[in-house]
Amino acid sequence: MSPADAGDPGQTRIYGIRHHGPGSARSLRLALEEFRPDTVLIEGPADADPLVIHTAATSMAPPVALLGYVSEEPARAAFWPYAVFSPEWQALRYAVDNDVPVRFCDLPAAQVLAADDRSGGRDALAELAAAGGYDDAERWWDAVVESSSDTGTFEAIIEAMAALRETALIEPESDTGSESTDGPESVAVIAEPGDAPTGATPAESVGGVGDPDPAPPEPDPLVLDRHTLIREAHMRQVLRKARKDGARRIAVVCGAWHAPALQEPLGPAAADIRLLKGLPKVKATLTWVPWTHSRLAAASGYGAGITSPGWYHHLFSETERPIASWLTKVAGVLRGHDLPVSSAHIIEAVRLAETLAALRARPLAGLSEVTEATRAVLCEGDETMLRLVGSELVVGEALGAVPPEAPTVPLEADLRAEARTLRLKQEALVRTLDLDLRKERDIARSRLLHRLRLLGVHWGTPAAGTVRSTGTFRETWELRWEPEFAVRVxxxxxxxxxxxxxxxxxxxxxxxxxxxxxxxxxEALEFALLAELPGALDGLIARLGSAAAVDHDMTHLLAALPGVLRTLRYGDVRGTDTSALTHVADSMLVRICAGLPAAVTGLGDDTAAALRDQLDTATTAIHTRDHAASTEQWLTVLARLADRPDVHGLLVGRTVRLLCDADRFDTDEAARRLAAALSVGNTAAAKAAWVDGFVGGRGLVLVHDRALLELVDGWLAGLSEAQFVEVVPLLRRTFGAFESGERRAIGEAVRDGRPAAPAAPTDTDPERGLLALRTVADILGVPA
Known part of the structure; x- marks a missing residue:
């Protein structure tokens, strides 16, 4: 304390900041070290004071956030995020490092969560930016504040905000639910499902559909809404209490918009007490949770978001030659994507950025200058690569960490313990995880990820390349931890x-x-087996058996059967006892085989097409099960369908094809049935449907079977013009689904009048064969 301050009965300094800004953070840290307060008050939920102690833990690493939620309704939650470059975080660290008492002074989370939180009015920073000749508040703040570390800027900010507040409208006292635009706001609220995003405008207020030339909306005025006045009243009350408790040198860190309202003299407390009287409350719980840089970005929907958290983190952490080191990082990203970027490119980009800053009379190149230099020199005008730099660096991604002793629910503690045992690290970047289910640790990881998906915590999502139908020993996941998962847990x-x-x-x-x-x-049973939930299996199997016994819709049973059989297969792979499920699967198959012949009569085209797909899926599942009795039972009912004249041609053609694939019908039988279907007695549409059912999606049968191809070709050639026009849409869909190689081979066979697949040569050349054998012997190292 300086001699001038020794006899001062009390001194309060207000530091108006932007909630996430490296310049503000650095300037604030310098100002606090210069002022040396004996108490620090920070804008934040007042009931989070007991959590301050955790900021001293070595395992606490920003970005982190205070999470407040309604104890009986966790979906109603709010976050107060902090990055390392957030002034509030630097104030917390200063207080903890210097053993200075620190308190939060904003409305408690119990009252914030009880309020009807709405936003309105204009951004105060936009007003200052416009006065400074900027059309972008972010660029103005970046150029004027974030690129410097001057403690004198705080007085200028208070003066500017005081002038703006004099022009602001004061909301009538009857409206108690509005939230200020605080310039940047520090609370990110998780809305209830179906709620409009914060600040969203109701559709009916924008103008009716088809309104001609709607008038352009008037700019929103600056507003001192009632909720802002209530918050500031609470801050003043906390300030008065700190003074009453003996504090003499008080530092108050708050949003710049609130700073003028907290300056001495505070005025009588009676008016503030009236504002705070009778505010609604809920029972709230608070804790620390990890946060990410991407969730600090304005594009994420966060009300106090910034456009460039990665850039701000760089400015705060790199004090020596920040522009050169930034462009070096940019070059590293581009090289990682196989773009040729040399040291000469970096040097030229630095020169261009600094030249642009000088031309614009700025003390240091800002994000706009380095972005233009990146575009012109490093990306050579390629906007795609510039967007890549933006996502990976300008926004960036980093996931914070909180100490294990931070308050949490038992489920969260169990999740942390399991993840630590299985060596699964919570990361903000997408990471691919390949699992071999024959390994104990990998199968335990799979179980955990499936259980979390069931609970709505999609930490892992199955990758597109996951093979489920045949490759049952492999799983591929994409892992990414999102901050919102804390609420879902x-x-x-x-x-x-x-x-x-x-x-x-x-x-x-x-x-x-x-x-x-x-x-x-x-589906639930599949999940239970994948997640290994033995306590749920018996109940699910019993419930499934009861539901299948009373369900008379064959399509429902047919749709469910492949899942049941797949569950049997996964259960075998994972070592689960599924004997009870086997009985359910067998009984479902018996009911399907008994009811299917009656369910396939009188079907329309769309219903027949849907049933054809179900027959395909069921046939594959039954063959994969490799159970002789079940396979025989299924093929028998398919043979009955193939002989029925009252079944849609699409289904008859497909059953014939399935029976051919199962070696129940040979090629001659298939040709005989195809010829009968294409006979004179059937309509062109019925013939086309039979062909579609027989060859739809499987063109190889026509590539390799000349007899079948000749039958189809002869039928097509004999169609009249009217008949051809009638069936061409169906035929185009049928043949268009073939692979390009299949279509080409079929076309060549028809054009040349020869089999598409050449016969294997029967003559051999002994001399050439001997040469090949000698080469193989040399490779294997054996005498020829």
């Missing part, structure tokens, strides 16, 4: 205290709902 905690118990309880609850049929129950 808290929501899921009502189902149980561990991930396994919670997943079992939720899947059983879902299966017990009245609307759950065989399809939904089959």
């Amino acid at each position: 808290i929501e899921a905690s009502r189902w149980g205290t561990t991930v396994r118990v919670a997943a079992e309880a939720k899947i059983l609850d879902t299966a017990a709902r009245p609307g759950s049929g065989v399809t939904e129950l089959t």
Whole structure:
């Protein structure tokens, strides 16, 4: 403390900041070290004071966020995010590092979550930017504040904000639900499902559909809304209490818009007490959660978002030659995508950025200058590569960490413990994880990820290349941790205290709902086996058996059967006892085979096409099961369908084809049936449907079977013009689905009048064969 301050009975300094800004953060840290306060007050939920102690933990690494949620309704939640370049975080770290008492001074989360939070009015920073000749508030703040570290800027900011507040409209006292535009706002609220995003305008207020030449909307005025006045009243009350508790040198860190309202003299407390009286409250719980840079970006929908968190982090952490080091990072990103970028490119880009800054009378090149230099020199005008740099660097991605001793629900603690045991790291970037289900650790990872998906925590999503139908020992996942998952874990905690118990309880609850049929129950059973939820299997199997016994719709059973058989196969791979499910699968197949002949009569084209796809899927599943009795039972019912004259031609053609593939019909039998279907007694549409069913999606049969090809070719050649016009749409769809090589081979065979697949040569050349044998012997190292 300086001699001038020694006899001062009390001094308060207000530091108006932007909630995420490296210049503000650096200037604030310097200002605090110069002022040396004995108490620090920070804009943030006042009921989060007990959590300040965790900021001193070595395992606490920003970006992090204070999470507040309604204890009985976790979906109602709010975040207060902090990055390393957030002034509030630097104020917290200063206080903790210097053993200075620190408190949050904004409305408690219990009142924030109870309020009807709405935003209105203009951004105060936009007004200042316009006055400075900028059309972009972000660029103005970046150029004027973030590119410097001057403690004197705080007084100028307060003066500017005070002048703006004098022109602001004060909201009438009767409206109690509006939120200020605070320039940047520090709270990110998770809305209820179906709510409009914060600040969204109702569709009916924009103008009716078809209104001619709607008038351009008037710019919103600056507003001192009632919620802002309430927040500032609470901040003043906390400031008064700190003074009453003996603090003499108080530093207040708040959003720049609030700074003028907290300056001395504070005025009488009675008016503030009246504003705060009777505010609604809820029971709220607070904790620290990891956050990401991408969630600090304005594009994420965060109200206090910034456009360039990665750039701001760089400015804060790189104090020596920040432009050169930034463009070096840009070059590294481009080289990582196989673009030739040399040191000469970097040097020229630095020169261009600095020249642009000098021409624009700026003390240091900002993001706009380095972006233009990147576009012109490093990307050579390629906007695609510039967007890549923007996503990977300008926004960037980093996931913070919180100490394990931070308050949490038991389910979150169990998840952390399991992830640590399985060496699964929560990361913000997408990472591909290949699992071999024959390894114990990999199968445990698969179980955890499936359980979390069931709970709505999609940390991992199955990759597009995952093979489920045949490759049952492999799984591929894409992992990415999102900050919102913290809320979903808290929501899921009502189902149980561990991930396994919670997943079992939720899947059983879902299966017990009245609307759950065989399809939904089959999907739930698949999930239960993939996630290994033994406590849910018996209940699900019993429920599925009951539902299948009373469901008389064959299409429902036919749609569910492949899932049941797939579940049997996955259960075998994962070592799960599925003997009870085998009985359910067998009984479902018996009912399908008994009811299918009656269910296929009198079908229209669309229904027949849908049933054809179900027959294909069921046939594949039954053959994959490799159970002789089931396969025989299925092929028998298909043979009955193939002989029925009252079945749609699409289905008859497909059953004949399936029976051919199963070696029940040989080529001659298939040709005989095709010839009968193309006979004079049938209509052109019926013939086309039979052909579509027989060869649809499987053109190789015509490539390799000359007799069948000649039958189809002869039928097509004999169509009249009217008949051809009638069937051409169906035929185009049928033959258009073939692979290009299949279509080419069929066309060549028809054109040349010869089989598309040449016969294997029968003559051999002994001399050439001997040469090949000698070469193989040399490769293997054996005497010829």
